[in-house]
Amino acid sequence: MKAIVLDLKEGNPIVEMRDMPVPKIAPDEVLIKVAAVSICGTDCSIYKYTPAMQKRIKKFPHILGHEFAGYIKAIGRNIVKWKIGDYVSAETHIYCGKCPTCEREDKNLCPNLKLLGVDRDGCFAEYIAVPEKVLIRNDISLPPYLASIQEPLGNAVYCVNKAEVRHKDILIIGDGPAALFTAVVAVISKAKSITMLGYNDYRLQIAEKIGVSSINCVKKRVDFMDEFIGKKDGGWFDVVFEMTGSESGINTAINVCRPGGKIMVFGLSENNSVFVPYNKIALKGIMAQGIYGRNIWKTWEIAVFFLNHYRNSVEPIITHKLPFNEWQRGFDLMIKSRDCGKVVLLM
Numbered sequence: 001m002k003a004i005v006l007d008l009k010e011g012n013p014i015v016e017m018r019d020m021p022v023p024k025i026a027p028d029e030v031l032i033k034v035a036a037v038s039i040c041g042t043d044c045s046i047y048k049y050t051p052a053m054q055k056r057i058k059k060f061p062h063i064l065g066h067e068f069a070g071y072i073k074a075i076g077r078n079i080v081k082w083k084i085g086d087y088v089s090a091e092t093h094i095y096c097g098k099c100p101t102c103e104r105e106d107k108n109l110c111p112n113l114k115l116l117g118v119d120r121d122g123c124f125a126e127y128i129a130v131p132e133k134v135l136i137r138n139d140i141s142l143p144p145y146l147a148s149i150q151e152p153l154g155n156a157v158y159c160v161n162k163a164e165v166r167h168k169d170i171l172i173i174g175d176g177p178a179a180l181f182t183a184v185v186a187v188i189s190k191a192k193s194i195t196m197l198g199y200n201d202y203r204l205q206i207a208e209k210i211g212v213s214s215i216n217c218v219k220k221r222v223d224f225m226d227e228f229i230g231k232k233d234g235g236w237f238d239v240v241f242e243m244t245g246s247e248s249g250i251n252t253a254i255n256v257c258r259p260g261g262k263i264m265v266f267g268l269s270e271n272n273s274v275f276v277p278y279n280k281i282a283l284k285g286i287m288a289q290g291i292y293g294r295n296i297w298k299t300w301e302i303a304v305f306f307l308n309h310y311r312n313s314v315e316p317i318i319t320h321k322l323p324f325n326e327w328q329r330g331f332d333l334m335i336k337s338r339d340c341g342k343v344v345l346l347m
């Protein structure tokens with residue numbers, strides 16, 4: 001089968017499309033014929049083989065990808081709930097289901113977590129093997145390209161719900177697909193005002209289209225911080241969504257969050273750690289809320305509801321639907337020009 005893999009050639013990382021064997025399934029797994037996938041920031045980190053991914057990825061060649069929709073092609077011998085032909089997607093966070101964290105229904109935070117497409121082979125391939133416990137049946141009204149974005153949209157749904165944005169002034173730092181999904185969910189959830197701080201004009205135009213009240217390009221607006229600091233007791237926003245994981249992003253978040261406000265810690269640093277003005281978090285009484293994955297399965301249900309009822313609001317974020325063979329163009333869009341929203345590859 002055709003697959004997009006990360007491999008090491010004389011110690012140097014390469015990503016290429018390659019012929020790989022169709023995965024074998026364990027008794028509690030299903031084999032899925034992939035219909036559509038979408039490219040995530042995590043895939044870009046694997047593509048770039050960042051320091052965090054160098055520590056994480058242990059087996060080569062490694063098949064990328066975790067956001068997908070497809071049809072069950074074969075079932076393991078212990079499977080009773082699913083049959084061949086079922087239309088499915090999967091939760092990326094493969095939890096253990098046995099530890100105290102899983103028992104508390106925080107499965108997405110399970111300390112024994114294995115990530116699809118990171119800790120095991122992913123979906124940028126004609127077939128993927130997936131454990132039954134992370135399978136979800138897709139609503140037949142969602143075409144595969146839309147069903148493939150339930151996972152990242154779910155991330156945004158989970159984040160915005162935890163932030164409680166209704167009637168609040170919010171700032172989103174970052175302009176990538178996750179930031180755009182967060183913006184659209186915040187619009188639907190009736191935030192009072194939504195400001196976005198980004199870098200890419202193409203992406204900020206999408207933000208404008210989906211209802212972000214104020215867009216600010218850091219290339220042109222280095223004065224952004226001066227404008228906001230000093231108003232309303234030294235901070236402007238009730239909730240700041242930090243989507244970049246960059247040092248400047250996190251510093252800005254702490255500076256412009258109002259005293260007693262909330263920072264949603266969503267973006268991950270490529271180096272695992274960054275310097276932050278730690279004391280300010282205490283002195284401003286800021287609540288920092290980490291966001292990782294989605295609630296399994298409550299968030300998925302809400303994401304499906306959004307896709308069914310607000311499909312027209314979400315569609316502008318999916319800017320590219322490319323054939324699988326054009327995967328390289330997809331990564332170039334995401335990593336180099338960044339003139340894209342969500343990029344979907346169709347099999």
Ligand SMILES: [Zn+2]
Pocket residue numbers: 040041042066067151152
């Ligand atoms: Zn993802």
Ligand SMILES: [Zn+2]
Pocket residue numbers: 095096097098099100101102110111112
């Ligand atoms: Zn667990």
